[in-house]
Amino acid sequence: MLRTRTAQLIALLALTAAPTIAAAQSSGSITGDVAARTPKARVGVVVHLTNVTGTFRPPAKPAAMDQKGMTFIPHILAVQKGTTVVFRNSDAVSHNIFSPDGEKYNLGSFGQGKSATHTFNTVGVYHQLCNVHPEMGAVIYVVDNPYFAVSGPDGKFQIEGVPPGSYTLKTWSEKGPETTRQVTVAAGAPTNVHIELGK
Numbered sequence: 001m002l003r004t005r006t007a008q009l010i011a012l013l014a015l016t017a018a019p020t021i022a023a024a025q026s027s028g029s030i031t032g033d034v035a036a037r038t039p040k041a042r043v044g045v046v047v048h049l050t051n052v053t054g055t056f057r058p059p060a061k062p063a064a065m066d067q068k069g070m071t072f073i074p075h076i077l078a079v080q081k082g083t084t085v086v087f088r089n090s091d092a093v094s095h096n097i098f099s100p101d102g103e104k105y106n107l108g109s110f111g112q113g114k115s116a117t118h119t120f121n122t123v124g125v126y127h128q129l130c131n132v133h134p135e136m137g138a139v140i141y142v143v144d145n146p147y148f149a150v151s152g153p154d155g156k157f158q159i160e161g162v163p164p165g166s167y168t169l170k171t172w173s174e175k176g177p178e179t180t181r182q183v184t185v186a187a188g189a190p191t192n193v194h195i196e197l198g199k
Contacts, residue, residue, distance in 0.1 A: 026163075026164070026187050026188070027160075027161045027162055027163055027164070027187065027188075028162050028163075028164055028185040028186050028187055028188065028189055028190065028191060029158060029159060029160050029161070029162060029185075029189075029190045029191070030047075030147075030158070030159040030162060030169070030183060030185060030190070030191045030193060031156075031157070031158045031159075031190045031191070031192055031193070032047070032156070032157060032158075032192055032193030032194055032195060033151075033154070033155045033156045033157070033194060033195070034047070034151045034155040034156075034157070034171070034195045034196075034197060035155060035194065035195065035196045035197070036155070036175070036176065036196070036197040036198055037197075037198050040175070041173070041175040041176060041197060041198065042151060042154075042155035042197070043151060043152065043153050043155070044074075044075055044076035044150060044151065044173070044174065045150065045151040045155075045157070045171055045172070045173045045176075045195075045197065046076065046078045046141045046143075046148060046149075046150055046171065046172040046173070047148065047149050047150070047151065047157050047159065047169065047170075047171050047195070048078070048143045048145075048147060048148035048149070048159075048169075048170055048171075048172075049145060049147040049148070049159070049162070049167045049168065049169060049170070050167075050168045050169075050170050050180075051167075051168060052144075052145040052147060052167065054145070056080065056144070056145050056146055057082075058080050058081065058082025058083050059080060059083055059146075062083065062084040062085060062086045062117070063077060063079045063083055063084070063085045063086070064085065064086045064087075064088060065077050065085055065086075065087050065088070065128065065138065065140070066087075066088045066089075066090050067087070067088065067089045067090060067091055067095045067097075067130070067136070068090040068091060069091070070091065070133060070135075070136060071136065072128055072136060072137065072138030074138070074150075075138050075139070076138070076139050076141065076150055076174070077138070077139070077140045077141070077150075078140075078141045078142075078143060078148050078149070078150050079120060079140060079141075079142055079143075080142070080143060080144070080145065080146050080148070081120060081121060081122070081123055081142055081143065081144050082119065082120070082121060083119070083120055083142075084117050084118070084119040084120075085117065085118055085119075085120065085140065086115050086116075086117050087107060087115060087116050087117065087118070088114075088115045089110055089111060089112055089113070089114055089115065090112065090113075091112060092112050093111075093112070093132075094109045094110065094111045094132060095109065095110065095130050095132055095133065095136075096108065096109040096110075096129075096130045096131045096132045097116060097118075097128060097129075097130065098128075098129055098130075098131060099126045099127055099128055099129065099140075100127065100129070101124065101125060101126045101127055102122050102124045102125075102126055102142075103120070103121070103122055103126075105118055109131075109132060120140065120142045122142065123142045123143060123144050124141075124142055125139060125140075125141055125142075125172070126139065126140040126141075126142065127139055128140060139174060141172055146161075147159050147161075147162050147167075162185045162191075163185070164185055164186055164187045165184070165185060166182060166183070166184045166185075167182070167183055167184075167185065168180055168181070168182060168183075169181050169182070169183045169193065171195055171197070173197060175197075175198075176197040176198045177197070177198070179195060179197065181193075181195075
């Protein structure tokens with residue numbers, strides 16, 4: 001009896017895992033690195049696909065941007081359209097959040113341990129500012145699909161779960177011009193891309 005139940009459980013787990021495995025095998029990924037004239041210029045580059053067909057539901061989990069050490073963290077945040085961003089204040093002083101771009105919002109001022117939220121329903125570049133501390137600044141970059149990444153300190157990035165096909169890959173950076181290129185993604189395999197900015 002125990003062996004029968006164990007076998008049934010294993011079979012059930014296999015059936016449950018099958019769609020996930022199949023989905024992973026039917027999609028591909030884009031991995032790569034960004035090169036620039038200076039190490040700082042390769043950090044925080046938004047890499048994303050454009051004009052992707054389909055309807056994409058925004059993530060249920062909100063993204064987050066903190067104010068800590070008189071700095072916005074992260075400095076560059078990319079999100080999908082429809083995403084709610086939670087703005088936190090971890091400093092022992094009051095901060096403000098506002099943006100003059102796109103939807104133009106001002107979330108007011110709030111103290112340590114408090115937060116405010118905004119849902120981004122329009123694609124574009126949103127500069128984040130604090131009217132209490134004008135030296136502070138950050139950027140939220142809103143895209144219309146879930147296929148995007150932001151390069152790390154080493155310039156590397158990875159976009160997972162991309163359906164097979166040919167796409168336009170676009171980059172945006174505070175420190176350089178936008179770039180575009182064509183990429184082809186195959187099922188179950190990474191597409192490697194090397195991007196040079198300002199060359």
